[in-house]
Amino acid sequence: MTDEIAVVGAGRMGEGIALACLAAGMPVVLADVKERTDEERRAYCDRVRERLAEQLRAKLGDDAALAGLTVCGRETARLADAAVVFEAVPEVIEVKREVLAWVCTQVGESAVIASTTSTFLVTEIAELVDRPGRVVNAHWLNPADLMPLVEVSRSEDTDPDAVSRLTGLLERIGKVPVVCGASAGYIVPRLQALVMNEAARMVEEGVASAADIDLAVRAGLGPRFAVLGPLEFIDWGGGDILYYASRYLAAQLGERFQHPDVIEQNMSAHRRGLQDGTGFYRYDADGVAAYRAARMREFEEIFRLREPELRDGTPVPTRPED
Known part of the structure; x- marks a missing residue:
């Protein structure tokens, strides 16, 4: 062979x-x-x-x-x-x-x-x-x-x-x-299905136009998650922020925004991320400053490359009903 x-x-x-x-x-x-x-x-x-x-x-x-x-x-x-x-x-x-x-x-x-x-x-x-x-x-x-x-x-x-x-x-x-593991949707399709359905739901509800939702993702959500994965981002901002934001969104928009048990468990155990030195990842106190600086350089590089495109805009399709 x-x-x-x-x-x-x-x-x-x-x-x-x-x-x-x-x-x-x-x-x-x-x-x-x-x-x-x-x-x-x-x-x-x-x-x-x-x-x-x-x-x-x-x-x-x-x-x-x-x-x-x-x-x-x-x-x-x-x-x-x-x-x-x-x-x-x-x-x-x-x-x-x-x-x-x-x-x-x-x-x-x-x-x-x-x-x-x-x-x-x-x-x-x-x-x-x-x-x-x-x-x-x-x-x-x-x-x-x-x-x-x-x-x-x-x-x-x-x-x-x-x-x-x-x-x-x-x-x-x-x-x-x-x-x-053997779970429907693997990783990426499972995550992106939630995002795409919620984006379509916001258009349906009249929250924002399709163009503005897509621009918000391209200028905000996309670059952010290109540098920090979603679990790393929880640690970066603090698991407590997601905990309280999820409770508010669930009350306003429905149970689909309810946080999973692991978020509450991390809160109770003081595993909120960078502020506690542990969350979904562990952080060496002596290395946190260098870690933050490295991630910020990645953000700066992405926005340096994307800024002309986002500033000048790129053509988007016209919706059939427009």
Whole structure:
């Protein structure tokens, strides 16, 4: 077995994963498993190669890395040398069951099988293969070749070696893997669904225009969370601020703003963040000043880059009813 990567499913996600791997110098087998005639298959594979060559030239200045790519159909796919196989077929459980059953007949015993599903839990995907312990979900964010984050979901039955091998591979191709349990929505989709629904609700309620809400996020919420993650931000401002703000918002706007138990527990235990030296993170008193200064420099750099755009404005779509 080599460091070869196989991507099963040659749609937009499959192409994006193949591009990310090729750009990092990794050989890739990209298998198109959709049913096609021989002529349709050849034409489709040629188009895929052309698209990837064009993107590699734009990204690297040449398409030399394309030499490491094999685009093929199921009939000619060779997966036995793949260390990791990414399943990237449509979000239909019957399709995944059939394709993963085929994958299991093709790969080596130690190959990690990683589903890119955004819908099904890793425990559900694991039921579709012959060795469930080697199955991990790898949720790439679109566009897969550009977005650094890949959310790696494992269950209690997942082999820890499968997780470490997958995260190690992702790091080698320049990605930022994060590990989470088998829970609907992973991390990012679960967070962003709340934000997007609340933004839509504010438009519905007439609180602000779509343009002003989006500008508020781009000029405020977005840059803030680009430097400080939400839990780090709780510690930065103080868990007590979130505690009291949540109580007020819940009373005014509904239970969806009620804080979780951990916020009250941290309040009671004097784990409010920087002010107590501990919260969701621990803080060395001697290093807090340097930590604050470093984060402020990051804020300044982001706003230095974004200030002309935010000041001058960028065109936004016109809503149908406008």
